[in-house]
Amino acid sequence: MNLALDIVTITAVSAGAFFFLAGTVGLLRFPDALTRLHALSKADNLGLGLVVLGLLPLAGSLRGGLKLVCIWLLVLLAGATVSQLIARAARHDGQSP
Amino acid sequence: MTIASALEMALVAVVLGVAVWTIAARETFAAVEGFVAYGLLLPLVWVRLDAVDVALTEGAIGGGLSGVLLLGAAARLRPTETLAAAERPGEILRLAAAVLSATVAAALAAGVLFLPDPAPTLAPAAAANAAATGLGNPVTNVLMAFRAMDTMLEKVVLLLALVGAWSLAPDHLWGGHPGPRHQADPRGVLAFLARLLPPVGIVVGIYVFWVGADHPGGAFQGGTILAAMWLLVMMAGLTDAPPIGHRWLRPMLIAGPVVFVVVGLGGLVVGDAFLAYPVAYAKPLILTIEVAMTLTIAVTLGLLMAGAPERSAER
Numbered sequence: 001m002n003l004a005l006d007i008v009t010i011t012a013v014s015a016g017a018f019f020f021l022a023g024t025v026g027l028l029r030f031p032d033a034l035t036r037l038h039a040l041s042k043a044d045n046l047g048l049g050l051v052v053l054g055l056l057p058l059a060g061s062l063r064g065g066l067k068l069v070c071i072w073l074l075v076l077l078a079g080a081t082v083s084q085l086i087a088r089a090a091r092h093d094g095q096s097p
Numbered sequence: 098m099t100i101a102s103a104l105e106m107a108l109v110a111v112v113l114g115v116a117v118w119t120i121a122a123r124e125t126f127a128a129v130e131g132f133v134a135y136g137l138l139l140p141l142v143w144v145r146l147d148a149v150d151v152a153l154t155e156g157a158i159g160g161g162l163s164g165v166l167l168l169g170a171a172a173r174l175r176p177t178e179t180l181a182a183a184e185r186p187g188e189i190l191r192l193a194a195a196v197l198s199a200t201v202a203a204a205l206a207a208g209v210l211f212l213p214d215p216a217p218t219l220a221p222a223a224a225a226n227a228a229a230t231g232l233g234n235p236v237t238n239v240l241m242a243f244r245a246m247d248t249m250l251e252k253v254v255l256l257l258a259l260v261g262a263w264s265l266a267p268d269h270l271w272g273g274h275p276g277p278r279h280q281a282d283p284r285g286v287l288a289f290l291a292r293l294l295p296p297v298g299i300v301v302g303i304y305v306f307w308v309g310a311d312h313p314g315g316a317f318q319g320g321t322i323l324a325a326m327w328l329l330v331m332m333a334g335l336t337d338a339p340p341i342g343h344r345w346l347r348p349m350l351i352a353g354p355v356v357f358v359v360v361g362l363g364g365l366v367v368g369d370a371f372l373a374y375p376v377a378y379a380k381p382l383i384l385t386i387e388v389a390m391t392l393t394i395a396v397t398l399g400l401l402m403a404g405a406p407e408r409s410a411e412r
Contacts, residue, residue, distance in 0.1 A: 077293065084286040 012054030019047030033090035044079035136160030149313035157321040231380035233311030272342030275403035291333030320394030340410035353393030
């Protein structure tokens with residue numbers, strides 16, 4: 001049982017780290033603001049989500065696990081809102097540096 | 098070398114790299130961005146040092162609050178930036194500044210590197226007397242009981258900073274609303290976030306303050322989160338910053354220091370010294386002070402962000 005949970009943790013956190021890596025590469029390589037935001041939101045949503053999923057078996061208690069999920073939901077909310085605001089500002093400027 | 102120490106070395110390298118980049122950046126805005134990144138990386142270092150209380154404060158103040166203050170300052174400086182950059186100081190002045198900075202850095206480094214081993218510490222004494230207050234978090238013990246005087250004066254300094262910001266107001270606007278009136282689409286995403294997040298943020302802020310008695314957290318961290326929620330609502334244009342002459346504003350601004358001083362004087366009467374809490378009432382007294390301090394910190398930081406009065410109270 002413990003081995004299975006460890007495998008879940010390692011798999012999910014590694015997958016999350018991969019999404020962060022991919023998001024960072026996208027941020028550095030993509031040509032304009034909107035595509036860069038697209039790359040970043042994958043790191044926030046899926047990357048952090050997978051890391052949280054992987055950490056849940058280690059949370060120890062139901063409360064600890066719920067706190068982790070809450071952190072992910074708050075980051076989702078903040079990330080989605082800020083992406084919208086940056087995208088609007090970029091479109092408003094009429095240029096994509 | 099273990100994986101953990103390799104990660105720590107990488108973290109230190111990144112922190113140092115961001116610090117150097119922040120100093121070397123030519124544009125004010127870029128330097129501020131570097132500083133915010135630096136302020137968000139530093140808490141990771143504190144967590145690795147098991148100083149979670151410091152990490153929370155550094156994240157809230159160093160990364161969040163100072164970042165917003167500096168971003169506002171950078172935005173104000175933008176129109177004059179090219180003009181200011183053209184006025185390059187002379188070689189001698191720049192050399193003198195470099196020498197002064199290097200000397201300060203070297204003195205600090207020497208102070209840390211030549212500490213006697215083991216370094217002098219009061220931690221065992223603080224841990225041994227922890228039971229006197231009924232609080233489980235040693236950091237809160239030190240802040241609120243053993244070194245309460247420092248914490249009290251810190252709140253007074255915060256108030257002085259706000260008075261300093263307000264003193265930039267022209268005479269005819271004294272008592273008016275601080276900063277510009279923020280406008281945002283009332284059906285837009287920012288207004289949506291400003292309606293959705295504060296209920297959660299207020300609960301988290303009060304929780305962080307409350308849990309500070311026994312776990313990492315406390316009045317400063319909680320107050321900063323509350324101030325951030327207030328700022329979000331103001332920036333989304335859902336509410337206006339109150340005029341600085343508002344009747345209930347001043348009592349809230351001085352509540353923390355005043356309750357602190359009153360309890361301290363009470364210690365002079367009932368106990369042995371200024372700020373000596375009677376052991377039986379130590380925890381309730383500390384909590385009373387912290388409630389007042391959280392309120393004061395939240396209002397002070399919110400108003401500090403809002404800035405100097407720029408609009409008259411009538412409008």
